[in-house]
Amino acid sequence: MLQTHIEQTWLEVDGLRIHCFVAGQSGSPVILLHGGGMDSASISWGAEIGPLSVHHRVFAPDLPGYGESDKPAVEYTLDYYARFLDHLLDVLHLDKASLVGLSLGGGIALSFTLNYPARVDRLVLVDTYGIQDKVAWHRSSYLFIHIPYLQELSYQLLGSSRGMLRWGLLAGGTVHNAQHLSRELIDEVYRQVHTPSRGKAFTSTQKNDMTWHGLRSDMTSRLHEITVPTLLVHGAQDRAVPVSYAQKAHALIKNSELVILQDCGHWAQREKPEEFHQVVSTFL
Numbered sequence: 001m002l003q004t005h006i007e008q009t010w011l012e013v014d015g016l017r018i019h020c021f022v023a024g025q026s027g028s029p030v031i032l033l034h035g036g037g038m039d040s041a042s043i044s045w046g047a048e049i050g051p052l053s054v055h056h057r058v059f060a061p062d063l064p065g066y067g068e069s070d071k072p073a074v075e076y077t078l079d080y081y082a083r084f085l086d087h088l089l090d091v092l093h094l095d096k097a098s099l100v101g102l103s104l105g106g107g108i109a110l111s112f113t114l115n116y117p118a119r120v121d122r123l124v125l126v127d128t129y130g131i132q133d134k135v136a137w138h139r140s141s142y143l144f145i146h147i148p149y150l151q152e153l154s155y156q157l158l159g160s161s162r163g164m165l166r167w168g169l170l171a172g173g174t175v176h177n178a179q180h181l182s183r184e185l186i187d188e189v190y191r192q193v194h195t196p197s198r199g200k201a202f203t204s205t206q207k208n209d210m211t212w213h214g215l216r217s218d219m220t221s222r223l224h225e226i227t228v229p230t231l232l233v234h235g236a237q238d239r240a241v242p243v244s245y246a247q248k249a250h251a252l253i254k255n256s257e258l259v260i261l262q263d264c265g266h267w268a269q270r271e272k273p274e275e276f277h278q279v280v281s282t283f284l
Helices: 041-045 078-091 104-115 138-146 150-158 162-171 183-193 200-209 220-225 243-252 273-283
Strands: 006-013 016-023 029-033 057-061 097-102 120-126 230-235 256-261
Touching: 006 078, 016 041, 029 041, 029 078, 029 104, 041 057, 041 183, 078 104, 097 104, 104 120, 120 273, 138 150, 138 200, 150 162, 162 183, 220 243, 230 243, 230 273, 243 256, 256 273
Parallel strands: 029 057, 029 097, 097 120, 120 230, 230 256
Antiparallel strands: 006 016, 016 057
16 A cells, blocks of 8 residues: 655644654645544554555644643643644644544544534544443443542553553453454553553543533534534444444434444454545545
8 A cells, every 4th residue: 555754743732742643745634633541643543644645644643641742731621622623723734624533532523523613624533432421331430430549550450461451452342353453553552551641631531521420522412513524434343432322423413424344343443454544535
């Protein structure tokens, strides 16, 4: 598959030093937004930046609180990230762009589209956050998030060995098929687990978002407002965001398409990279 050269650069956005992958010399701009937890631009989009940049100018930032970007002591909410994205487009001198968001990144892209519709060309939501009212085992998850140090203990457990991390990615449904877990991907996530700030930004997001009764981030009631062309890509075996939520979102977003990738969990773009690229590049 043809690819172009991928560069790494640093941007200043809202006084923060933001690490960003940049590729492609021509074509419409595309912003890739990674997921939460132990994610980063490289982990989410390492296999897609190059191929997409053949026909597009591609920007894949590490969001504030993640990867190599600054990690300010703020409340990391979808509103915070939507404002950040608005300012990022200004820094990149882009009036509008297509957005491709995975999980939390999808929730950010959804929030941004609803609040800044004139700045979005096309929208791609991958196993997206923001379309469900509750998570699995919701009240148990609420207690887990809000009991001090429990999440830190879970990161310590996952980081105890590559074998334990591999088990965690499969058991949690992040990846469905063990054959899709390359040694390189496990190594990259393992390095993230061992960074000092691991999980702190996402813990902040979850604490702000998760109430005893549901999720504040549920934008289902506003999906009918979206008018930009929208593609939903979802792993058939995603347990974090079951495919039924994507089907409901597809029904509510007027100008939308839904593609369900079989034998995939929550990281459809990493489990089926070639199929994913074909579907997304055709849509864009």
